[in-house]
Amino acid sequence: MYEEYWGLKEQAFGLTPDPRFLYRSQGHEDVLTMLHHAVTRNKGAAVLWGDVGLGKTTISRTLIQGLPADHYSVVLIVNPILTPTQIVQEILHQIGVETTIKNRQALIQLLHESLLAEHAAGRHVVLMIDEAHLVRSTATLEELRLLLNWQMNDQFLISLVLIGQNELRPKLAKAPALESRLAIKCALSPLSAIETGEMVLHRMRVAGYSAENSPFTPDAVFQLHKASKGYPRIITTLADQALIFGMAHKAQHIDGFMMHDTWRQFSGEAA
Secondary structure, eight states: OOHHHHTOSSOSOOOSOOGGGOOOOHHHHHHHHHHHHHHHTTOSEEEEEOOTTSSHHHHHHHHHHTSOTTTEEEEEESOOOOOHHHHHHHHHHHTTOOOOOOOHHHHHHHHHHHHHHHHHTTOEEEEEETTGGGOOOHHHHHHHHHHTTOEETTEESEEEEEEEOTTHHHHHHTOHHHHTTEEEEEEOOOOOHHHHHHHHHHHHHHTTOOOSSOSBOHHHHHHHHHHHTTOHHHHHHHHHHHHHHHHHTTOSSBOHHHHHHHHHHHHTOOO
8 A cells, every 4th residue: 555655565564474574683583593492403392472462473483484394394383272182183184194083092192103204204393382372271281291202312203382472471380390391481572662663674674665764763763662662563553554644644754743643543542
């Protein structure tokens, strides 16, 4: 809608978790490095938590993208409201093993054999559970822990990566056997004001913006950071709306007043 007006080739502020648009703040870079280390060095299990809107899902997709498909079989579960048996069935399905088996013990045996086959083929299975805070029962967490018992010499046959909101922390505390197996624990924090401006310009550059200076003035970035509190999802939403607002007013840049007005409209405040 506003792409041509602002010199873009595509939408700069979509809400889909596209790794191309991930702004790698120092915090995001640290988290990616730790999770990548956990998987590629076969550490067993890792967890990432943080508030909603900080970029956890985009981090997960970026991590997946960085794993060579010929060496890793990634199982991504985005709806973890599953029973322990259903999780085993989903793992099997995503690594290409179809079965009509219903018996839990037989499924577990089939999964073990399948993980051994993946290992023999030179592929490591990575089980990534997004929205892990939605896991309903401690029994499901215990099932996940049991998967870590399968090892080949000094290597785990499967890596587990849990990604969720802060509610995941007390749930893990109720599953101490799993929590003690977490080799990596990391968290995301909101962006600073400087990082907010860098994130906006980064996304516009990816979308094709070629002008030297950002269309968002320093005052606009200040207002954007103040309104969003440094949460990337809110930054993205407000920046998108500001560009539409600026185009409607035939503005050459987004200043602090326009950014403030954008926030007032978005939040429903009276004029």
